[in-house]
Amino acid sequence: MAALIAVSALAWLATRQWKTGDEPSRAIFVFTGIVLILQPALHPWYLLWILPWLCLYPSPAWLLLTALIPLAYLDAAWVRWVEYLPFYAMLAAGLVVELPRMRRPVS
Numbered sequence: 001m002a003a004l005i006a007v008s009a010l011a012w013l014a015t016r017q018w019k020t021g022d023e024p025s026r027a028i029f030v031f032t033g034i035v036l037i038l039q040p041a042l043h044p045w046y047l048l049w050i051l052p053w054l055c056l057y058p059s060p061a062w063l064l065l066t067a068l069i070p071l072a073y074l075d076a077a078w079v080r081w082v083e084y085l086p087f088y089a090m091l092a093a094g095l096v097v098e099l100p101r102m103r104r105p106v107s
Helices: 002-020 024-037 044-049 051-056 060-073 078-103
Strands: none
Touching (some): 024 044, 044 051, 044 060, 060 078
């Protein structure tokens, strides 16, 4: 299922990039984020894959997750909530803000 979602997202990003002429690096950043979210186990060092893209496209949600991910080394049940709840909330809020821009007709 995760592979199907990833391939569908890649097809959508490629089509959107082709129609709008946006920078391919933006699509790669978004695809990298999608792949990381779909990982069954997100080990802290996996976030190194998205760090170079955060220099070009700073995302508060991803920056927060990279800052909180060292908490994963603590052996406590509450850690996952502290790491991921704010991340997904900020990611959803960012998506709500970006959705109208993504729906604009392409000329």
